[in-house]
Every structure is written in C-alpha cells, then in structure tokens.
Amino acid sequence: MKRSSLIRDLQGAIGRRWVLHAPEDLLVYEYDATIDRGLPEAVVLPDDAEGVASAVCIASNHGVPVTARGAGTGLSGGAIPCEGGVVIVTTRMNRILELDPENRIAVVEPGVINLDISRSTAPYGLYYAPDPSSQKACSIGGNVAENAGGPHCLRYGTTTNHVLGLEIVTADGVVVWLGGKTADTPGYDLTGVVVGSEGTLAIVTKVIVRLLHKPEATVTLLAIFDTVTQASRVVSSIIGKGMVPAALEMMDKNTMDAVEPFVHAGYPPDAGAVLLIEVEGLKEDAQEQADAVASICRELEAREIRIGLSQEDRDRLWAGRKGALGALGRLAPSYYILDGVIPRTRLPTVLDGVYEACDRFGFRVANVFHAGDGNLHPNVMFDERVQGATKKVLDLGEEIMRLCVDAGGSITGEHGVGYEKRNYMSWIFSPDDLEVMSRLKAAFGASEIFNPGKVFPTSKGCGEVSSRMRAAIARVGADAFV
Amino acid sequence: MIAQATILDDLSAIVGGEHAYPADESQRFVVDGMTPRAVVEPGSYEEVAGVMRYASEQGLAAIPLGGGTKRHIGNLPSRYDLALSLSHIHQIIEHEPADLTVTCQAGISVAELDRRLRVHGQRVPFDVSHGQQASVGGVLAANTNGPSRPAYGALRDFTIGIRMVTGDGRITRAGGKVVKNVAGFDLCKLYIGSLGTLGVIVEATFKVMPVARLERSVLLSLDTPGGACALSAELHRRGLALSHVQLSGRGDATGYSWLLETRLAGSEGAVERSENEVVGLAPGSHAQPAGSDVSSTDRFSGEHFDDSSLLCRFSTLPSRLAAFIGAVQRLESPDILAEPATGILRVSWHEIDGATVLERARQIAASHSATAVVERCPPELKQHIDVFGDPPPAFQLMRSVKQQFDPKGILSPGRFVGRL
Numbered sequence A: 001m002k003r004s005s006l007i008r009d010l011q012g013a014i015g016r017r018w019v020l021h022a023p024e025d026l027l028v029y030e031y032d033a034t035i036d037r038g039l040p041e042a043v044v045l046p047d048d049a050e051g052v053a054s055a056v057c058i059a060s061n062h063g064v065p066v067t068a069r070g071a072g073t074g075l076s077g078g079a080i081p082c083e084g085g086v087v088i089v090t091t092r093m094n095r096i097l098e099l100d101p102e103n104r105i106a107v108v109e110p111g112v113i114n115l116d117i118s119r120s121t122a123p124y125g126l127y128y129a130p131d132p133s134s135q136k137a138c139s140i141g142g143n144v145a146e147n148a149g150g151p152h153c154l155r156y157g158t159t160t161n162h163v164l165g166l167e168i169v170t171a172d173g174v175v176v177w178l179g180g181k182t183a184d185t186p187g188y189d190l191t192g193v194v195v196g197s198e199g200t201l202a203i204v205t206k207v208i209v210r211l212l213h214k215p216e217a218t219v220t221l222l223a224i225f226d227t228v229t230q231a232s233r234v235v236s237s238i239i240g241k242g243m244v245p246a247a248l249e250m251m252d253k254n255t256m257d258a259v260e261p262f263v264h265a266g267y268p269p270d271a272g273a274v275l276l277i278e279v280e281g282l283k284e285d286a287q288e289q290a291d292a293v294a295s296i297c298r299e300l301e302a303r304e305i306r307i308g309l310s311q312e313d314r315d316r317l318w319a320g321r322k323g324a325l326g327a328l329g330r331l332a333p334s335y336y337i338l339d340g341v342i343p344r345t346r347l348p349t350v351l352d353g354v355y356e357a358c359d360r361f362g363f364r365v366a367n368v369f370h371a372g373d374g375n376l377h378p379n380v381m382f383d384e385r386v387q388g389a390t391k392k393v394l395d396l397g398e399e400i401m402r403l404c405v406d407a408g409g410s411i412t413g414e415h416g417v418g419y420e421k422r423n424y425m426s427w428i429f430s431p432d433d434l435e436v437m438s439r440l441k442a443a444f445g446a447s448e449i450f451n452p453g454k455v456f457p458t459s460k461g462c463g464e465v466s467s468r469m470r471a472a473i474a475r476v477g478a479d480a481f482v
Numbered sequence B: 001m002i003a004q005a006t007i008l009d010d011l012s013a014i015v016g017g018e019h020a021y022p023a024d025e026s027q028r029f030v031v032d033g034m035t036p037r038a039v040v041e042p043g044s045y046e047e048v049a050g051v052m053r054y055a056s057e058q059g060l061a062a063i064p065l066g067g068g069t070k071r072h073i074g075n076l077p078s079r080y081d082l083a084l085s086l087s088h089i090h091q092i093i094e095h096e097p098a099d100l101t102v103t104c105q106a107g108i109s110v111a112e113l114d115r116r117l118r119v120h121g122q123r124v125p126f127d128v129s130h131g132q133q134a135s136v137g138g139v140l141a142a143n144t145n146g147p148s149r150p151a152y153g154a155l156r157d158f159t160i161g162i163r164m165v166t167g168d169g170r171i172t173r174a175g176g177k178v179v180k181n182v183a184g185f186d187l188c189k190l191y192i193g194s195l196g197t198l199g200v201i202v203e204a205t206f207k208v209m210p211v212a213r214l215e216r217s218v219l220l221s222l223d224t225p226g227g228a229c230a231l232s233a234e235l236h237r238r239g240l241a242l243s244h245v246q247l248s249g250r251g252d253a254t255g256y257s258w259l260l261e262t263r264l265a266g267s268e269g270a271v272e273r274s275e276n277e278v279v280g281l282a283p284g285s286h287a288q289p290a291g292s293d294v295s296s297t298d299r300f301s302g303e304h305f306d307d308s309s310l311l312c313r314f315s316t317l318p319s320r321l322a323a324f325i326g327a328v329q330r331l332e333s334p335d336i337l338a339e340p341a342t343g344i345l346r347v348s349w350h351e352i353d354g355a356t357v358l359e360r361a362r363q364i365a366a367s368h369s370a371t372a373v374v375e376r377c378p379p380e381l382k383q384h385i386d387v388f389g390d391p392p393p394a395f396q397l398m399r400s401v402k403q404q405f406d407p408k409g410i411l412s413p414g415r416f417v418g419r420l
C-alpha cells in the first residue's frame, strides 16, 4: 500500500494535527542521542492508549513497523526507525494520572518526564528513585524501555525495581494491564520482561511506579586521588567491606581538566581522579557510613576529602560531576559515550585497558562513571569531519566492549543494546540463549512490527552515520551528565 | 503408553542406575496426591538437559523439585510422569566476596548457602521458612518472599542471573554476573515465580549483602490491626532502621490478640534510636523489647501453617490491609500473618469447610481489590478450583508465553495460573 494511504488512515484515527509527514517535520525524528539515524514515513502523536492502539493497527495493516519514541535522549539508537515506518511519540501522553502517597505509588503516562514525578511527589516527602542523568529531559516510557539507571541506582536499583505495573498496547493492538498496584499479582512477571525490552515487545501507555520516602540525612563526600588506580582501590574496598553507598561515582583527570574551567570545582591540576560518594539514611547511619568511607579514603591515600552536609554544600560537590558532559562537549566536536559493565574488583585493570586502547587508536578519552556498580562510561572525543574518524571510534568502542566482556561483564549497564550493540549480543549469549529470548518476542506476537532491527544480532544496518550528540545535549540541558 | 521399566532404563542410561528409580515408597515426590512414574536425580546441567530431551521426545510430564517445601503451591498437575530432583546439583560455583555476588546451583539449600556466605559476613536476603530443606531453585520458582522485602528487596530485585534448561533440553542463560546489566530481555523476571512451568532452573547468581552488624527485635501487643498498620506506616515514614515488620493475629470469635514484630538492623546508633522510637510510638500498647535474639521470634515465621486445611495468600494495598484483616477475621477466626508495609497477608484456617470458606474469602478479597492465591488445600478441593483465582487480565499473553516455552506441555503441566 502507498504511503499516502498510510498517512490518510493515521490522520483519520489520530487527527490531522497529530500526524507529521512533511520531510522537514520528519527530520526531527530520525535520530536520538547516538550517532545513527533513520527516517520514518510518518510520525504520530496520540493522546492515549486507544490512539496508540489504532496507530499500531494501521501500521500493521500497511505492513510497516512501529517504533516508540519518548524524549529521544536514548544512547543506543533505540528510538531510531531503522526500517522506516511509523514513529509513535509519547510527548502528549504526559499526565500524572494518580498519586497515592499513602500506598506510595503513582500512575503516570509514558511521556511524563522522569524528574516531574519526583517534583510532584515532593510535597509528600516522597520521590521516584531511578535518576538517569538525563532526568530533566527523558521520559518514563523511555526509562521503562531501557531499564534506565542513574547514580543512585547503586543503592536503590534501576527502573525495573520501581515499576509495579504497566498498561501496554500489544502488536495486535490490544490494550492490556500487566502487574498492578498490589505487591503480588498472580501469573508470569510480564512487567519484569517488558521493562528493558527496548520497545520491541509492546508500547507502554501507563506506568505504575513505586515511590520512596526521602531519607532523613544525606552526606556527600568528594575525595581526590593522585591516580585512577588509587580511586579504583577505594571503590573495591568500600564494596568489599559490604558498604553500599547511595552513589559512588568516579571522574578521571581528562574529565576534571574539561570541567574545571567551567565549574571551578577546585580540582588540583595534577590530581588523577576524584570519587563522589553519597551515603544516606537515618542520621546516625549516614554519619557512621560517612566516617567509615572517609577513613578508607584516607587509608588509601586520598590527598583531600571534602564533606558536604547541607543541600548547598552537597550541590557544590556534585557540580563538577553534573557539569562533566556539557564541559566535554566543548573539548571536541563530537564524542561517543560508551556503556559497559564489569565486576567491581576488575576496575583497575579494565580502566588501564581502556586508556591503553584509546591511546593506541589516538583518541582522547574521559572516564566519568558509576564506579560503585562497575558501570563504565568512557567518553571518546573525536572529530567526525575527519575522514574515517567515525568508523575508527566505533572500532575502538567495540574493543572496549570486548574488554568488559572478557572481564566477566556486560555490553551495557543502562543505555541498552539498541541498534549499536546488537552484534555484540553473541559475545555474551549463546545461540540457544538468544533463541529463548526470541520465544518471548514470538509470545508477544511482536516479531516483525515493534522496533525491528534492535537488540538482536542481524546484518542489516541503519542509514547514515553522523554525530548528533551535541543536539542531544542541547535538549537535555548543558548540565546533563551520564 | 511407554512402560515404567523402559522409562527407568532410559533414564538410567542418562543419569546412571542409582539416580533413576520408581517413586512409590517416597512421600517426598508426591505432588497433590499424585505419584510420579519415576524419580530422576541428574548430577549435572548436561544430565538435566538429557532428561528433558528425553521427556520431550517421549512426551513425559516432568515436575522439577528441590527440597519439596513448596510442592503444595499450584494447581493440580494435569499429568505427572517424572519427578526431576535437583538435590544432586548443589554446589556454589563462584563467590567473589569483594564483588558482592554469588553464583550457586539450584539444589543447594537456603540454609547451606547462608552458612557458607556467613563465613565471609555476607548473605543473600532470602526470607523463607524451612531454610534447611528449601532449595534455592525452589524458592525462585515459587517466588517466596517475606517481611524483609521492603528493606532488602524481593527475589526479583536481588537475582541477577539464572541458568535454565528448556523443555527441549537446551542449557540457557539469562542475565549475568554483574550487578547492573540491561543486555537482552530480562528473562530472570519471567522464570522467578514460574513454578517449573517454563523450564528447569539449574543455577542462579545473586547480589549478596553484608550480615547486619546488629539486629534486634521488639514485640508489640496491640488491640487492633488498624493500630498496628498505622504504627507500621509511621515507622516507615520516619525511615527507621527496619529490617522486618510483621503482624500476627490469633484468636476466636470472642477476641483476637495482635502482635507486631519489628526487627531493627544497622549501626548501633540507628538501632538504638529506632528501638526507642518504636517503643515510644506504640499507643497504649504493651511493648516488649525481645533483644538481639531475633530467632526467639521465629514462631511467627509461618511454619505453623504447615498443617492448615486452607492457607491463602492475599495481596492488597497497604492502606486497605486493616479493613481487609477485619473482614477476613470474622470468617471462621483464622490465624493471620500480615506484612503491613506491602499489604501481603497469609491466612490459615483449620478444620473448616474449605470450599465455602474459600468462596467467601475470595469475595472479601474482590471487595478489597486484593489478589488471592490458595497456597495449601486438600487435593480434593483443588479438583474444583483454580488456586490462582480468575485468570489475570494478561492471561492471553501468559498462555502464549507458556506455549512458546513449552509447546509439548511437559513442564509441570496444569499447575500454573489458568491451569497452564
């Protein structure tokens, strides 16, 4: 069937105003925050689950795929319509439908911005724990699809640990609830598998999230070290002693060099790494943990430890960490954010390997990452205008992913497999493992329609490759960080 | 139908003669009054795979069993040929204390794993009764959690990898060994609570946590469940160092006694302050600090539900728990164990007419938006009911999942929701 009839059908179902098809309108939806792109045939902005369901049915009748899109801040090409078709954007579905402080749950639409949940629950002393660094911009639907994490997921877990139920639209256009508001619901935990399925199983149209009480006390420590190795040892020692801080983040020298001129955090010019450690709980617990962390840092030769108790002081300690990505953006025309996970005891060796590989490829790298759970984010700086640079940086990325896998880790901790890493899946999963995953896809009847070309290995590729990182930063704000 | 002697011969060829035998004399493998035609005890993942390939070829229905402590959960099996015992697969594969992770085989008992981890001052926060017998695989398959869930999470929160043998005998892995991982579908979630209907769990990897340096408990006698729930909500709101809050009620038509057990864990300062606040907040109640010997309170662990004639598990919203308890209490005065923070409660009746009581209990559940699952009842009653109640809204999807994973219907057939 022709594209014009697809558009006509969509207009009939969703309304003319909410169907985009002019080339200049579509361009906005051909990319996310990665270096790939793909052009959709039409973009629709439905207002509710029924609208989503009709768009899915229409696309399916026309034999074209459907890709959901939240805020487009994804870092694995998830929202890029690799094989064209219809993009369903959730920005109009941005209502907080129910807020139940007594049971500490909220029911929200997928287009709600992550931070807006915590903003609206703050008057009740509650918040939504998963805090991806893009939380001012990314949508909860995107978080669910990617099982997004963030600095504080070390202690509180990622999106999957905070989602109780989902309303979804299936491949055959049926609207159905998974899970629910109660702690236990009989049957298979389908909520648990749709979270993290990267838009390949279903389109999420409502989310029941769990809220937490704000802790009584929070202490932030910033510890400065001569070398990355020393800082890594502190991480291993804290974890090895069984302490699980709320957050445990690391920045290396290249990151500090980038940040210092803008944030004036006061990092010594010859320092090799800083750790940002946050502990919280009852004030007695927080204090005791803070003391213990400080003494580990001192024992392992931190050259300076700064402690923040008040909100203002703590914000100041975080400023460098939060300003890192924006600052890096000023150092090179483009950069490529990697995401890999390793067992925490392997931090020192794998980081050495990362620096060595970047050196060999001739790229500068800044490491700024969730050290506490072994989630690395090397940011590789490059200039995409230089012939062959993009290909080279992707090759380097592949080598770094290898390092993670060889250390017993994973190819992604929070950004997802998406388009970029689907061919690395076979490094960590056997053909049988992947076959079993495909059974789930078949069970959802979603084999062809939702977000084809993602997550699973294939040889097909998206169209052009170009860097859009800067555009993404502009959308999430200059203080975005990974 | 293939003869029992042939089955035993064929299985012996896979697992060795002494690990395949007839089950008649062994109560251990009886499920809801049904005796399998053979018991098979594989000693490796490959043997489990071999047994499943064989079962699949012959169309034999297999029920994986660990310690057998959760056998009473689930619908009546529609067929039961093989008891697939995992008790010979019970090693710890890898424990790296400094990474706070452990990988173990499914047949290890919860208590044994706990003992081995405690040597390093660590533990997996399982919260089950019968830990000596209960196997890790069984706990995962039955998704057994307890009152420490708000503090330490549920199985789905601290399980990071599962190795599963499929119905057609493939050894597959989901998740991994690192604490943060979003590569591929999170099939661990699907397997937890799947009650042996999608595959055989043979290995799992968990996040471990340090054993609390200090844990103390306080018992409070309260007049009403409402008071207990309100108190619990306030304790949580204050963020006190709670590791476990459980309300138990016993009584008869003339009156009930309610006991709220709180356990406190953390630093000395936090535990001390929490204990004081718990005692101070208890309104007109009789508070009794039970000290650091938390095991003295084990009588509330639910083991006394083992001989109930009807045991149901309900899950409602915490805000509706007190009203729910009030209603269910008037139904033949059952024993009640509730988790005020999650809204989960287990209710046990003795010497009653199961069918009538269950019907009324389900009505009460429906009017309080609670889910209701029968955890224990006589097989005769099971013949007439679905222990999981009406199929959930996503039942069609669940059915297709079952069909995809077990097209031949040989994995614990009939036992799951909607008799899948």
Ligand SMILES: Cc1cc2nc3c(=O)[nH]c(=O)nc-3n(C[C@H](O)[C@H](O)[C@H](O)COP(=O)(O)OP(=O)(O)OC[C@H]3O[C@@H](n4cnc5c(N)ncnc54)[C@H](O)[C@@H]3O)c2cc1C
Residues within 6 Å of the ligand: A032, A033, A067, A068, A069, A070, A071, A072, A073, A074, A075, A077, A078, A079, A080, A090, A110, A131, A132, A133, A134, A137, A138, A139, A140, A141, A142, A143, A144, A145, A146, A147, A148, A149, A150, A151, A198, A199, A200, A202, A203, A204, A205, A325, A414, A415, A451, A472, A473, A476, A480, A481, A482
């Ligand atoms: C500066 C920056 C910092 C970041 N920091 C973090 C971080 O700390 N932690 C982290 O985890 N991620 C981080 N990210 C990545 C990204 O923000 C997250 O993956 C986020 O969850 C994506 O949300 P989104 O709304 O932008 O989704 P999109 O990019 O629009 O989509 C992402 C995926 O979700 C799917 N999807 C979207 N909505 C739905 C729906 N309703 N139903 C089904 N599928 C849907 C899409 O198809 C796609 O596959 C960062 C990104 C940037 C640019």
